[in-house]
Amino acid sequence: DVKVTQSSRYLVKRTGEKVFLECVQDMDHENMFWYRQDPGLGLRLIYFSYDVKMKEKGDIPEGYSVSREKKERFSLILESASTNQTSMYLCASRSLSRDRVNEQYFGPGTRLTVT
């Protein structure tokens, strides 16, 4: 079974704080992704990573950065949290194997509230 875990299920931070959201997958997947999910807006891609030390901006990268120093770990960083970053954050992982390409598996999500 694919397993994608996220460091926290619920998180409450203050405006201006630096926030780290961690995601770990144990399936040796090359690709990893960070999404946020908001009512009425659906799932939107923040950043993704092809492989270790590689990253690309998604649709809404502003206010976020990422780090991928090891293959299994993809971190999302909010340099200075703002209230409009209150959201559900979902990490995902994807294999490049021929028979499973594009099957993308999600972590359980982190509900972040910025006050």
Place this chain on the structure above:
Amino acid sequence: EDKVVQSPLSLVVHEGDTVTLNCSYEVTNFRSLLWYKQEKKAPTFLFMLTSSGIEKKSGRLSSILDKKELSSILNITATQTGDSAIYLCAVVDSGGGADGLTFGKGTHLIIQP
């Protein structure tokens, strides 16, 4: 700009009914379409449809891809209260790289006992 549109946005039916959820897409170079079920937390994978696999079935759930109409349907027969969830459709284009999926906004399905 790529676009994935799901309909209806919400649907309420009685247990035992059959439902059909729709997903239409406009992408540059279609590669695959995925269906997910989302209950309380993260989406769980249901099906992947590609040009070489346009129909999938698992128990009471089935899905068909219509490449001519640029759409897909997800059917659920003999619905149960446990089928209540948000069903998400997502599309990948073959522009290369590891870009993420483009998601529709989902169909919120409620099964009443």
